[in-house]
Amino acid sequence: MDDQIVIHHDQNVSVDEIQERLENGAGALIIRGAYQDLALLDSVSDAFSERIQSEGNHAADHFASGSNRRLWNALNKLAEDAPHLFAEYYGNEWLHRVSEAWLGPLYQITAQVNVVVPGGAPQTGHRDYHLGFYPESLVAEMPDLIRRASSKLTLQGAIIHCDVPVEMGPTKLLLGSQNDSDGYLTYRRPEEQERFEREFSQIPFKKGDLVFFNPSIFHAAGGNQTSNPRLVNLLQISSALAKPMEHLDFPALVRFVYPHLLNNTDRNLVSRAIRAMVDAYPFPSNLDLDPPSDDWLGELETTWLLKAWETKRSPSEVLSDYTNRRNRRVYSSA
Secondary structure, three states, X not given: OXXXXXXEOOOOXXXXXXXXXXXXXXXXXXXXXXXXXXXXXXHHHHHHHHHHHHHOOEOOOOOOOOOOXXXXXXXXHHHHHOHHHHHHHHXXXXXXXXXXXXXXXXXXXXXXXXXXXXXXXXXXXXXXXOHHHOOHHHHHHOOHHHHHHHOOOEEEEEEEOOOEOHHXXXXXXXXXXXXXXXXXXHOOOHHHHHHHHHHOEEOOEOOOOEEEEOOOOOEEOOOOOOOOOEEEEEEEEEEOOOOOOOOOOHHHHHHXXXXXXOOOOOHHHHHHHHHXXXXXOOOOOOOOOOOOOOOOXXXXXXXXXHHHHHOOOOHHHHHHHHHHHHHHHOOOOO
């Protein structure tokens, strides 16, 4: 099973192989040791835990009940609480390599921390965002073309912040099920739930792993039967052609993180971090105030911010210009 799903961080894997494994193979990837700096993960875990404590207990889960804790919009909140950690954490090479292999160069990362406490309940088997969140009755109204397209518009992932043995509940996966006929339509049915519980696989995770899977694979987080909490940062990575799961406060990301980017000399890392900081796509916009140009790529926010970093523009200047850029995109009747 490991050969189907596990890639080591120092392994040379092509874009085509990543695509093939996610689309027609097992439907999931584990990048062993994607995060080599475990102290970085500990520092980020501390920041997440402090924020969870300050916000109180968000126990909502799309596919489970109980006392598990959530931190919504973990991307913006890390930028606010620990901006010096943001680039190394969300600029991880493997995070962006797999995202680009599946979604192309225009994608948006959103993140939601999930802490499964000792005794925390497992999720029910499900398929994920977008169509996996819809009731069966609404999915039935969708053309087959849209049902097939849904999984190509997002990538599900997780950054693993602690060792997760089987008894701690690593993700249960029904390998290969991403290509089940009408999976989004049928997964809630009793016979499909029974098949999932009968045939799923579980592979332990290691601290520093990155996990990715096709959103249409039948999967579920396991229950935590240990005395320690399980902390993972769940990632919903969306094609810029689709709606992401959460609103992001892009000006806040620039305000908090950009000054720290000026202290970083690694252009590749900075370029990857910027992809997590600004809007991946120039639409929707107010075309009266923000008319089309001859070079849409030149107008991308990622391109603009990277150029600002290369020329070492001041944080105040960058934030002022970026705020104006964002304001031009907002509809106004004036």
